[in-house]
Amino acid sequence: MKIREARVIVTCPGRNLVTLKIVTDEGLYGIGDATLNGRELAVVAYLEEHVIPALIGRDAHRIEDIWQYLYRGAYWRRGPVTMTAIAAVDLALWDIKAKAANMPLYQLLGGKSREQVMVYGHATGKDIESCLDEVARHVELGYKAVRVQCGIPGIPTTYGVAKREGERYEPADSDLPAEHVWDTAKYLKYVPKLFAAVRERFGDDLHILHDVHHRLTPIEAGRLGKSVEEFNLFWLEDCTPAENQEGFRLIRQHTTTPLAVGEVFNSIHDCRELIQEQLIDYIRATLVHAGGITHVRRIADLAALYHVRTGFHGATDLSPVCMGAALHFDTWVPNFGIQEHMPHEERIDEVFPHAYRFEDGHFTPGEAPGHGVDIDEDLAARYPYKRASLPVNRLVDGTLWHW
Ligand SMILES: O=C(O)[C@@H](O)[C@@H](O)[C@H](O)[C@H](O)CO
Numbered sequence: 001m002k003i004r005e006a007r008v009i010v011t012c013p014g015r016n017l018v019t020l021k022i023v024t025d026e027g028l029y030g031i032g033d034a035t036l037n038g039r040e041l042a043v044v045a046y047l048e049e050h051v052i053p054a055l056i057g058r059d060a061h062r063i064e065d066i067w068q069y070l071y072r073g074a075y076w077r078r079g080p081v082t083m084t085a086i087a088a089v090d091l092a093l094w095d096i097k098a099k100a101a102n103m104p105l106y107q108l109l110g111g112k113s114r115e116q117v118m119v120y121g122h123a124t125g126k127d128i129e130s131c132l133d134e135v136a137r138h139v140e141l142g143y144k145a146v147r148v149q150c151g152i153p154g155i156p157t158t159y160g161v162a163k164r165e166g167e168r169y170e171p172a173d174s175d176l177p178a179e180h181v182w183d184t185a186k187y188l189k190y191v192p193k194l195f196a197a198v199r200e201r202f203g204d205d206l207h208i209l210h211d212v213h214h215r216l217t218p219i220e221a222g223r224l225g226k227s228v229e230e231f232n233l234f235w236l237e238d239c240t241p242a243e244n245q246e247g248f249r250l251i252r253q254h255t256t257t258p259l260a261v262g263e264v265f266n267s268i269h270d271c272r273e274l275i276q277e278q279l280i281d282y283i284r285a286t287l288v289h290a291g292g293i294t295h296v297r298r299i300a301d302l303a304a305l306y307h308v309r310t311g312f313h314g315a316t317d318l319s320p321v322c323m324g325a326a327l328h329f330d331t332w333v334p335n336f337g338i339q340e341h342m343p344h345e346e347r348i349d350e351v352f353p354h355a356y357r358f359e360d361g362h363f364t365p366g367e368a369p370g371h372g373v374d375i376d377e378d379l380a381a382r383y384p385y386k387r388a389s390l391p392v393n394r395l396v397d398g399t400l401w402h403w
């Protein structure tokens with residue numbers, strides 16, 4: 001079965017999403033997510049200029065060989081743009097192979113390891129009270145796990161909180177980067193109060209997660225983790241920038257609060273020491289940014305040797321294609337932890353019809369052959385690309401900081 005054509009579809013039904021469609025000479029096609037928030041057209045250029053021309057005529061069944069061709073053959077290896085482009089090809093080829101086998105993708109990976117996939121939702125609010133109301137709404141919907149983020153008094157904009165009450169949170173919210181201000185001292189003093197309030201109102205069984213979003217130094221992260229141990233968090237995410245993998249040794253010396261990291265990782269080399277030294281508890285690198293199923297399952301297998309579980313990134317800037325494929329992976333992977341789920345807006349769900357379903361705090365991937373997600377190209381064409389950038393962050397004194 002040969003690859004006859006491949007094309008990139010860019011659409012913006014509320015936010016930019018990039019999809020690669022690969023069509024074979026037997027009429028089967030597969031699609032892959034190629035969305036890199038704020039850098040979408042860089043991936044489009046990489047795919048159209050350097051990948052697609054080299055795919056035409058290749059055997060669509062040779063997923064591994066094509067992966068190695070695109071990775072080892074690139075010379076300039078790794079990086080978010082390269083690995084997102086490779087991921088898009090990989091997801092599309094796994095979609096085709098599962099369709100050719102007439103089975104849902106999880107079957108091709110090795111079958112079910114669980115009946116359903118536990119997800120966590122996002123409860124955010126401008127203050128603790130409004131965040132608690134959002135937690136209540138999620139509990140009502142059946143979520144067993146909720147990520148909590150709230151505004152911090154004295155800091156004008158905080159990660160994860162929508163600009164206006166009731167609005168969806170979308171970080172890529174301006175043509176060029178918006179400038180945010182950050183104050184670590186205010187944050188460290190205030191955020192434990194949020195967890196205390198959630199435990200007070202919702203008890204001990206609800207899984208609470210929190211995303212620090214790269215903003216602390218390792219010792220500050222150790223201090224935060226220790227100060228919130230009594231609240232028994234499911235995880236503290238991205239508590240410090242993880243290029244410095246050894247920084248996590250310092251954090252581990254001070255706290256048993258579980259640590260999650262890796263949504264910005266794009267290869268096994270970004271997390272090898274973190275996993276082998278058991279410096280983290282959950283690895284978040286997901287299919288669209290870490291080279292697709294072929295590479296992420298190698299990360300998951302390494303993680304399994306060291307009691308590290310998966311906790312895939314699942315924000316709305318990852319398309320339903322990534323979500324669908326991730327749910328099949330989550331259904332199979334033995335060392336599954338949890339799956340992030342931010343519901344896409346209706347327009348996006350219309351452009352990307354899908355088989356996955358939410359029920360009582362869990363997802364099932366569906367039984368459709370492949371990853372179960374499609375794209376309505378006519379509808380997609382109605383939403384033209386519009387540049388949108390992620391913010392930058394500065395400390396109060398103007399120092400450029402981690403967003
Ligand atoms: O854990 C998360 O979902 C966040 O870190 C994301 O919202 C992240 O900020 C965006 O995906 C960046 O595009």
Ligand SMILES: [Mg+2]
Binds near residue numbers: 238
């Ligand atoms: Mg995050």
